[in-house]
Amino acid sequence: xxxxxxxxxxxxxxxxxxxxxxxxxxxxxxxxxxxxxxxxxxxxxxxxxxxxxxxxxxxxxxxxxxxxxxxxxxxxxxxxxxxxxxxxxxxxxxxxxxxxxxxxxxxxxxxxxxxxxxxxxxxxxxxxxxxxxxxxxxxxxxxxxxxxxxxxxxxxxxxxxxxxxxxxxxxxxxxxxxxxxxxxxxxxxxxxxxxxxxxxxxxxxxxxxxxxxxxxxxxxxxxxxxxxxxxxxxxxxxxxxxxxxxxxxxxxxxxxxxxxxxxxxxxxxxxxxxxxxxxxxxxxxxxxxxxxxxxxxxxxxxxxxxxxxxxxxxxxxxxxxxxxxxxxxxxxxxxxxxxxxxxxx
Amino acid sequence: xxxxxxxxxxxxxxxxxxxxxxxxxxxxxxxxxxxxxxxxxxxxxxxxxxxxxxxxxxxxxxxxxxxxxxxxxxxxxxxxxxxxxxxxxxxxxxxxxxxxxxxxxxxxxxxxxxxxxxxxxxxxxxxxxxxxxxxxxxxxxxxxxxxxxxxxxxxxxxxxxxxxxxxxxxxxxxxxxxxxxxxxxxxxxxxxxxxxxxxxxxxxxxxxxxxxxxxxxxxxxxxxxxxxxxxxxxxxxxxxxx
Numbered sequence: 001x002x003x004x005x006x007x008x009x010x011x012x013x014x015x016x017x018x019x020x021x022x023x024x025x026x027x028x029x030x031x032x033x034x035x036x037x038x039x040x041x042x043x044x045x046x047x048x049x050x051x052x053x054x055x056x057x058x059x060x061x062x063x064x065x066x067x068x069x070x071x072x073x074x075x076x077x078x079x080x081x082x083x084x085x086x087x088x089x090x091x092x093x094x095x096x097x098x099x100x101x102x103x104x105x106x107x108x109x110x111x112x113x114x115x116x117x118x119x120x121x122x123x124x125x126x127x128x129x130x131x132x133x134x135x136x137x138x139x140x141x142x143x144x145x146x147x148x149x150x151x152x153x154x155x156x157x158x159x160x161x162x163x164x165x166x167x168x169x170x171x172x173x174x175x176x177x178x179x180x181x182x183x184x185x186x187x188x189x190x191x192x193x194x195x196x197x198x199x200x201x202x203x204x205x206x207x208x209x210x211x212x213x214x215x216x217x218x219x220x221x222x223x224x225x226x227x228x229x230x231x232x233x234x235x236x237x238x239x240x241x242x243x244x245x246x247x248x249x250x251x252x253x254x255x256x257x258x259x260x261x262x263x264x265x266x267x268x269x270x271x272x273x274x275x276x277x278x279x280x281x282x283x284x285x286x287x288x289x290x291x292x293x294x295x296x297x298x299x300x301x302x303x304x305x306x307x308x309x310x311x312x313x314x315x316x317x318x319x320x321x322x323x324x325x326x327x328x329x330x331x332x333x334x335x336x337x338x339x340x341x342x343x344x345x
Numbered sequence: 346x347x348x349x350x351x352x353x354x355x356x357x358x359x360x361x362x363x364x365x366x367x368x369x370x371x372x373x374x375x376x377x378x379x380x381x382x383x384x385x386x387x388x389x390x391x392x393x394x395x396x397x398x399x400x401x402x403x404x405x406x407x408x409x410x411x412x413x414x415x416x417x418x419x420x421x422x423x424x425x426x427x428x429x430x431x432x433x434x435x436x437x438x439x440x441x442x443x444x445x446x447x448x449x450x451x452x453x454x455x456x457x458x459x460x461x462x463x464x465x466x467x468x469x470x471x472x473x474x475x476x477x478x479x480x481x482x483x484x485x486x487x488x489x490x491x492x493x494x495x496x497x498x499x500x501x502x503x504x505x506x507x508x509x510x511x512x513x514x515x516x517x518x519x520x521x522x523x524x525x526x527x528x529x530x531x532x533x534x535x536x537x538x539x540x541x542x543x544x545x546x547x548x549x550x551x552x553x554x555x556x557x558x559x560x561x562x563x564x565x566x567x568x569x570x571x572x573x574x575x576x577x578x579x580x581x582x583x584x585x586x587x
Contacts, residue, residue, distance in 0.1 A: 036349045042433075050441035057442065060450035067444040071374035071525035073435040077362060078382035081389050166522075219396040226390065227351050230358075231428030234435060244526060249456050249563045275527055282522030286529055288460045289564070315428060
């Protein structure tokens, strides 16, 4: 008799939410059917019926959706795992006192230091969300962690190199992108210092990692962050794949005509497409019917606000946070990109 | 979502990624350069899952030893890790459905890649007959160099068939810069001995450049043409993208 679920220490404690748990009888009883059993039955069903499921998705457009969905996840997974491992290292092996020493004591000064530190993190936006969460949990002031969150995916050497390769005839695009992104990241950090409220941020509950053996704590932190951030990444990838398949390209062509409209259109497209920041420069380069300013807006907005990122931020910091932070970042990013673009071109 | 289920989900996800990246399947979704990182990520996921499973088993034997299981117990906010169940979708899709590489559907919906005049000197083709070219290379030489380096040469192009806007079939291939989400098709119109095969069939066509360019109705990109002399049907290449 399999009774794995009784080992779940949650059973007698608080009632939990989630699709899996609706299948379980109310807590308090000695449960026989739990989430793990449901999972096993589901897996057996999929194993037996996958041919039938496969023939259901033979429509070419549905297949394109599936391919784009899977590829967004496959592309993001190494970066997510890298970010999760790094955030577990921060959570388990870096003592709290380190951050007090590494960052200036005054929060207004900690913001630029943390933002500039984003230069050294070679990755894309999926990895920086768990890292920022981990930094806040370890006592770094949220304003500094948020500046890092916004700056890291946009100004690291890999992304800037990709931008230089994608725009061989406009090398100033690299400077414009790095500069505008850093300005937005720092401005958002300082804006958070003035207007932000700490109760907007609700980090998901974590065990007291300090009390566990270090190896156990490290793997537990990795597992929880992957499951949590990864789940929201799946939501974002589904949205991005849907946009990719549904929005007709002719629409874009018509939007490129007006100078203001084209900037707004590409900024919105950056949000919807949710392309990894290491690839977005190539996509921007291919949108050649749009002005350089519009494409700069695409490159500045993309790594800071997009569907999968907002989804992951809502998961990591809470919905109240994401609902305020993402629109403010979007507006500021469009504004800064428009100003920089107008000055340059 | 308790520790046991988390471990099962992660084993499936890590296993799916490992299986895709140890075979050629991953090339349908991302570029070759990502392979070592995919393998590393898969290994980390599997190890994290195995560690959790070992703790779960140890906990079964000694229920008083809470281990890190305690972390799964008390309140995980409203948006709790139930969202982690969603990770089953990509894992099962990769294990059982194995979505195909992008093909004719993308080629017919998205505009062709030839939108940007590249200011480079095109070197002469290698002397071997027929000269093998990628579709992108053929397109640039045909459109932006007026076919200067292509005149009088036997050329060989590889791609899949896609229905063209003007009724003529096209030879197409998808160009990736990072992953399939940013895939853009490169299209070449076919003339002459055009194979009457269904869309998404891969062929290797031998023929000549002809000075005929049309506009892609989707994005006004240039679509060059190719005069086919002979062709053969081939299996889809392991690296389907350019």
